[in-house]
Each structure stands twice: as structure tokens, then as C-alpha cells.
Amino acid sequence: MTGAVRIADLGGARAIILHRPHAAVTALTRQLQAVGLRVTTSWPDLQADALGADFVFFDADMGFDDQFPWSRGAAPMPLIALIGSEAPGRIEWALATGAQAQILKPVGDSGVYSALLIARHGFEARRSLSAEAADLRRRLGERQTVVQAVILLTRSGGSESAAYATLRQMAMTARITLEEAAARVVAGPDRRGHATGGGT
Template identity: 50%
Template structure:
């Protein structure tokens, strides 16, 4: 199993969404030691902050509407700052897309581990979401693939297995996915039927 590369945190911009508090000062000191650029904002993140590399947010006083993206779809890793372990507060933090957490009061350690865990969890979640999107797209294109197979069955007098092999070979020859090739075959079919 390969190890992920080390993050170059010196280029990172960290955003802390929290009211003034000693824990915020402690966290900012830790981030400064990691040579990160730190900005503290409250009560919400606006569009100018969406280029941050990581967001630390207050799970205790946080509320819906503090983020300029849909709930659970943060464009960067998120770390919840948790003081109250009330189930409702923890559930709210998870619903926002928290990838890691730090317990308050924050001392002199913990930020580095939280950043690494959040970044790793965020990358896995993004990769899985991308995989799901690709699979959903392929599933949506299945009817087109079936129509292309039927066209090959009829036009080239092939059996089902032969039509599948032919579709895959055409896709390889054209340098396209099976689904893209099926769409092209079906477009040609529609042009023929409409006299195009």
C-alpha cells in the first residue's frame, strides 16, 4: 500500500469560522507554527473565502447558512471545533461535511493531525463522489448502448455476444468510451432515419 505524500502546509490558507475565543487564539498559534496563512471570520464565510485550503468551524455556535455552498458540499476539507458533545451539535457538524474534529478547549497540539486526517478524508470522499458520478452517467447511457447493440445485431447479422465485441472494438478504434461510441452509432441511425 502506498503512502500519501506529505502536505506542503506552508502554502495553505486556513480559515477559522469562530467568534473570538481563547481556543481560536491557540489554534491560530498552531497554524502559524505550520507556516499557514490564517484568517478568522465570524459569523459567516462569504464568497471571497472559498479559495481557502481548509476551514475550521465552530460546531457549538454554528448554524445553517454560515457557508456559501450547499450543506455537506464544502469545496475544501472541514474541521469541526467541538466543545459540546451534545448529539444534535455533533450531527449538525457532520451534516456540514466535517472531515475531522478538534475538541475545545484547544491547547498547543492537535491541529496538524486534524489537518492531515481532514485532508485525507476529504480526498477519499471527493474520489468516491467522482466515481459515483461516472457510474451514474454510465447507467443513464445504458439505453443508448442497448439501442446501439440492437442496431449492430440487425445491420451486421451478429449475435448478442458478437455485437458487444463489435461495439467494444469500434470504441477502441475510435478512441472513445463504449457509451460515447454507442451514442455516435445511434446518432448515425437517427440521421439515416430522418434522411440526414
């Protein structure tokens, strides 16, 4: 990913700290409020309204999958791990949750602002890549459907180029895309009739 990283004011954003009562929560809350964030705490589970949060900080030492109201790695906002133990299993779990940044415990008087920006940037980059991958999968599926339709049309005789021309004519007549016409051909004779009949 290239280009300048957008750094915007974080004032007014909402952060949830998913951590048992601890000095780290107090220190983290103080820093977040100084940056301008609204802060709430929760333990042991996130409430349903957590889906509207802008950031979630979570305890990587005592956290577990069922605390989150979403599937592992599918958080709808940036996650920041609060790490005290560097046990490999705990680090692996924090990464599997989808954490984009971390803060080491004990939490000091700095580091939160950079963690927020890094987490948000990583979250947006991952979301962008996921959208691109989904689009590529969709386009690949459409191309495969076109190939299947051409193969089906050649079964009634004629070359692949003639079948492709027939498919294009179906699309033009019905005023739909080539991929939509192909999907109708693949779906069967009834749908193919719609593709050639001039309507959708």
C-alpha cells in the first residue's frame, strides 16, 4: 500500500477497554481521555453496543474467544492488545483475534496515540485488501460462468467463437451483462429463454 498515511483527529471517537479492573485500565483511560476519546470499560464480556465502538482494547493475558460478539479475526473495528505476558500461546491468540497494535503492561504515560493510529491504519488496510480479494473472487467466478455457458452452447453444434457470439447476442437482446446472460444459460433452459426474450 503506497501513499501518505492519513492522520486525523481522534477526538470524539469511542474506545472500549475489555479488561478486568486493574491499574492498566486506569492509566489507559487517562491517556485515551487526554487524546479526546470517550472511554467505557467492560469485563468479562463485550456488550452488544460494542459493535458501535471505534476501538477495542483487550486483555491478551486473560482474554478468550467468547468475549467477543463476532467471529475470530472478524472484528468490525481496530483491536489493540494489552500484553503483560509474552507467552507464545498468548501472543498467537492475540494475533488470531485480529489485533492491529499492542500496548505492553504495565501501561505508562505514553504510547496510546501511536497505537491508535497504527491500529486504525492496519484495520483499514486489511479491510481494503479483503474487499479487493472479494472482488477478484467475484470476477473470477463470473469468468468461469462465461466459460461454462460457452461450453454448453457448443453442445448444440458450432465453434466456441460462434457460441460466444450467441452469448453476446443474448446479452444485447435482453439488455443485460455478458456475465448475467452466461449465468442464465448455466442455470438451465428456462432461464436461457429469459436471456433471449428481451427482458430481465
